[in-house]
Amino acid sequence: MSVRVRFAPSPTGNVHIGNIRAAIFNWLFARHEGGKFLLRIEDTDRERSTDEAINTLLDCMEWLGLDYDEEPIYQSRLTERHLAVAEELLAKGAAYHDNKGGDKPCVVFRMPTEGRVEYHDLVKGKMGKKAEDTTDFVIVRSDGTPVFHLANVVDDIDMGITHIIRGDDHVENTFRHIELFKALGATPPQYAHLPMIVNNQGKPYSKRDGAAFVGEFKEQGFLAQALFNYLTLLGWAPGDDREVMSRDEMVAVFTLDRCKSSAARFDMKKLTWMNGEYIRNTPRDEYAAIFSERLREAGLLSDDFPQQTLEGIIDQMQVRTRLYNEIPGNCSYFFTDNYQFDEKAVNKRLRGEGVAELLLEIAKRFEALPVFDLESTNATLVELGERRGTGLGAMVHPVRVAVSGMAEGPGLFELLVLLGRETVCRRLTRVAGEIGAI
Numbered sequence: 001m002s003v004r005v006r007f008a009p010s011p012t013g014n015v016h017i018g019n020i021r022a023a024i025f026n027w028l029f030a031r032h033e034g035g036k037f038l039l040r041i042e043d044t045d046r047e048r049s050t051d052e053a054i055n056t057l058l059d060c061m062e063w064l065g066l067d068y069d070e071e072p073i074y075q076s077r078l079t080e081r082h083l084a085v086a087e088e089l090l091a092k093g094a095a096y097h098d099n100k101g102g103d104k105p106c107v108v109f110r111m112p113t114e115g116r117v118e119y120h121d122l123v124k125g126k127m128g129k130k131a132e133d134t135t136d137f138v139i140v141r142s143d144g145t146p147v148f149h150l151a152n153v154v155d156d157i158d159m160g161i162t163h164i165i166r167g168d169d170h171v172e173n174t175f176r177h178i179e180l181f182k183a184l185g186a187t188p189p190q191y192a193h194l195p196m197i198v199n200n201q202g203k204p205y206s207k208r209d210g211a212a213f214v215g216e217f218k219e220q221g222f223l224a225q226a227l228f229n230y231l232t233l234l235g236w237a238p239g240d241d242r243e244v245m246s247r248d249e250m251v252a253v254f255t256l257d258r259c260k261s262s263a264a265r266f267d268m269k270k271l272t273w274m275n276g277e278y279i280r281n282t283p284r285d286e287y288a289a290i291f292s293e294r295l296r297e298a299g300l301l302s303d304d305f306p307q308q309t310l311e312g313i314i315d316q317m318q319v320r321t322r323l324y325n326e327i328p329g330n331c332s333y334f335f336t337d338n339y340q341f342d343e344k345a346v347n348k349r350l351r352g353e354g355v356a357e358l359l360l361e362i363a364k365r366f367e368a369l370p371v372f373d374l375e376s377t378n379a380t381l382v383e384l385g386e387r388r389g390t391g392l393g394a395m396v397h398p399v400r401v402a403v404s405g406m407a408e409g410p411g412l413f414e415l416l417v418l419l420g421r422e423t424v425c426r427r428l429t430r431v432a433g434e435i436g437a438i
């Protein structure tokens with residue numbers, strides 16, 4: 001039996017990471033099994049499922065490289081078929097009319113009244129509930145429109161779906177759906193319900209916790225590959241300690257038995273770290289082009305900026321960039337004297353007793369060096385630290401904050417050489433004079 005799975009989103013204009021994670025798992029499973037990954041757009045809510053909402057969805061899938069097989073199915077075009085199936089169920093006695101007090105009846109599906117409704121979940125294991133704890137449910141509303149349960153199951157049958165991989169908010173629906181499959185003479189597919197994505201408090205991850213929609217991650221500068229990789233690890237693990245994995249590696253080892261049933265905590269820090277790993281592994285030329293583009297956009301990089309220095313800055317920054325959007329903010333000091341001072345760093349490193357005098361002394365020594373390079377700048381600070389009995393640390397931090405405004409960045413001596421003696425001394429002198437005013 002060849003695997004056929006589907007992603008069946010209801011377009012709303014935004015694509016939540018929980019939904020796209022389900023898409024990713026379906027895609028990985030299909031590609032691992034050599035099966036088909038189908039797209040079914042559950043657009044029966046015509047108010048929300050606008051063309052724009054559908055395009056947003058398709059854009060997100062394309063951005064993440066979730067290519068689908070066959071033509072997409074639009075559920076709203078299949079209403080006649082859904083209603084015909086409801087008639088079939090009525091004829092069989094598996095469903096009945098109920099007029100619920102209104103003038104037009106709805107169609108209700110009959111759930112069993114004895115025994116248990118059971119299925120084996122590929123993630124959660126054995127699932128079941130007593131028939132008496134289930135209730136009959138509407139499949140066609142009194143206005144004649146089919147309900148989600150009916151449309152979803154009929155389409156899954158018609159599309160020959162073998163496995164349903166979706167969020168575990170659908171577990172309750174599944175008890176109903178398997179009875180619908182059976183009533184229609186179909187074997188229910190296999191189910192894999194993915195654990196919920198939760199925030200730090202263990203509550204469902206939502207907009208309130210930060211970026212929750214694919215489009216927001218894209219806007220914030222996350223790479224599609226990094227987001228894809230990170231979401232794959234929310235509820236699944238490769239069985240070894242690998243985290244950063246190529247798409248091919250993930251496809252090669254993706255099996256449903258490695259899906260976890262416990263809630264998956266969304267960790268923005270980890271995603272950001274992972275994004276940095278992807279940036280670090282980006283071909284240098286590609287990084288260089290993006291880097292220059294971002295700085296030009298920010299008005300920081302002019303055409304006459306020395307190329308060799310720029311190359312050196314790029315080498316330093318590629319391994320330190322976690323998000324492309326952070327580039328201008330993280331290295332503006334290479335391009336302008338008008339850089340921002342981080343308040344915490346200033347308070348910690350520049351406000352102390354004697355710092356102004358120290359910076360002036362360092363500037364004087366730097367000016368006197370025959371050559372201004374990694375070794376000579378390093379030796380200057382080592383020697384001064386020894387002479388003052390304060391050690392190198394007491395030199396390094398104030399100098400860094402003075403010349404860059406920040407507590408972190410490239411190695412200090414690389415930084416100094418890239419800035420050049422003139423700039424370094426100008427800034428040290430200026431900051432020494434302004435410490436009280438920064």
Ligand code: GLU
Nearest residue numbers: 008009010042152165166
């Ligand atoms: N449209 C439903 C959803 O987005 C489909 C669920 C499913 O069967 O995969 O939640």
